[in-house]
Amino acid sequence: MSGAEIGLAVSVFLACAVEAVEALTIVLAVGTTRSWSSALWGVGAAAVTLAAIVLALGPALTSLPIDALRVLVGGVLLIFGLQWLRKAILRAAGVKASHDELQTYAEEAEAARAAGGLQQGFDGYSFTISFKGVLLEGLEVAFIVLTFGSNQHHIDVAAAAAGLAVLVVLGAGVAVRAPLSRVPENVMKFAVGVMLSSFGMFWGAEGAGAHWPAGDGALAAIIALMLLSSLVMVRVVRVSVGRAAVASAGAPEPAAADPVRSA
Amino acid sequence: MRRVSALLAGVWEFVAGDDWRTALGVVVALAVTALLADATIAAWWVMPPAVIALLALSIRRAVRG
Numbered sequence: 248m249s250g251a252e253i254g255l256a257v258s259v260f261l262a263c264a265v266e267a268v269e270a271l272t273i274v275l276a277v278g279t280t281r282s283w284s285s286a287l288w289g290v291g292a293a294a295v296t297l298a299a300i301v302l303a304l305g306p307a308l309t310s311l312p313i314d315a316l317r318v319l320v321g322g323v324l325l326i327f328g329l330q331w332l333r334k335a336i337l338r339a340a341g342v343k344a345s346h347d348e349l350q351t352y353a354e355e356a357e358a359a360r361a362a363g364g365l366q367q368g369f370d371g372y373s374f375t376i377s378f379k380g381v382l383l384e385g386l387e388v389a390f391i392v393l394t395f396g397s398n399q400h401h402i403d404v405a406a407a408a409a410g411l412a413v414l415v416v417l418g419a420g421v422a423v424r425a426p427l428s429r430v431p432e433n434v435m436k437f438a439v440g441v442m443l444s445s446f447g448m449f450w451g452a453e454g455a456g457a458h459w460p461a462g463d464g465a466l467a468a469i470i471a472l473m474l475l476s477s478l479v480m481v482r483v484v485r486v487s488v489g490r491a492a493v494a495s496a497g498a499p500e501p502a503a504a505d506p507v508r509s510a
Numbered sequence: 511m512r513r514v515s516a517l518l519a520g521v522w523e524f525v526a527g528d529d530w531r532t533a534l535g536v537v538v539a540l541a542v543t544a545l546l547a548d549a550t551i552a553a554w555w556v557m558p559p560a561v562i563a564l565l566a567l568s569i570r571r572a573v574r575g
Contacts, residue, residue: 318540323525325561326536330527333568342573386524444565448557455540456547457554469558476562480569488573 251446251463254470255395256408258442262391263412265435266384271416272348272426273380276355281362282370289377297385301392301406308397314454320394321451327390328443335437336477340484345433348426391443398450441477445470529571535564 270290278286308316337343355376362372392409396402419427449459449466459465526533539560546553 318544322536322540326533327525329532329536329561329565329568330529332565333529333532333572336565336569337572390524444561448561451536451540452543452554452557455544455553457543457552457556458547459554465554472558473561476565480566484569484573 249463251399251466252401252404254442254446254466255399255401256404258439258446259388259391259395259405259408260412261435261442262439263388263409264416264430265432265439266388267413267416268348268427268430268432269346269351270381270384271420272352273355273384274377275420275426276352277359277373277376280356280359281365282373285370285373286377288369289374289379290381292374293378293381293385296382297389300386300389301402304393305397305402308393309400309402314456316398317450317454319454320398321447321449321454323447324391324394324398324443325447325451327394328440328445328447330440331436332440332444332473332477335433335440336480336484338433339437339481340488342484342488348428348430348432352426395446398446437477441470441473445473448473529568531571532564532568535560535567539564 274286274290308320311319334343338345359372359376364372388409392402392405396405399405416427445466449469453459461468539557542560543553543556546556
């Protein structure tokens, strides 16, 4: 297995694991409060839809000329990865709230109870919420599997990594029988953001005609550069937000409340 | 026609999110890379600083916004 293939497998595994944890929370909430069988039907239908998307778009992507594929997939992967990385940096710096699985579970369970109309047999609410939850969380994974896999011509490796992540999360969910609130989601999202951005940059530039010094070896340097830059950004944002908070807490009252200044 | 434009808008929203400036910056950086490479000038150095700058600017906008 080459370094790029290991990077592909690790990135897809982490991305899929994070999304699977979020989907599991939704399915657990509707399953425990309403109907397990209908919720699981929703999961199955979403999984089939996601597999169909990958099977339909995979061959179309891999049939593109390699340079066109690399610049297209690299560019899209870079834009997509920068979104993940930006949110992860903002969460790590304390600007954006971290995802709280217990809170999400409580909200979903409350909404499921409030929906009412629960009958014996098939429960449309459980099916729909599970289907939507798994499909929406899974779309990002399908996107990563398609882009990474097609570029490396290893959609099979990407799909296997995604499948393994789902099995691991499912196994943990069955063992814990509760939302997986202790999974370090932001750290995983941070890592995925760094990997997606780095691979996107590498492939995008190659597709545009650039030649990296040291060839594929440049990828490790790009990943290190992106990781270091992102950590520096977390630090800078944290310090600047902290300073702004201190400044606003110690700021003098507005001029109208200051008799000397207002005079 | 309306469905096609809705689908394209959905795809755009999915890929670029709420930060179109970063997406545009990536496209411009790749175009500059292609232009330099086409002129047989070393072009690999364009993307790393461009991507880091785009990320930093995106975070700055998010913090200020």
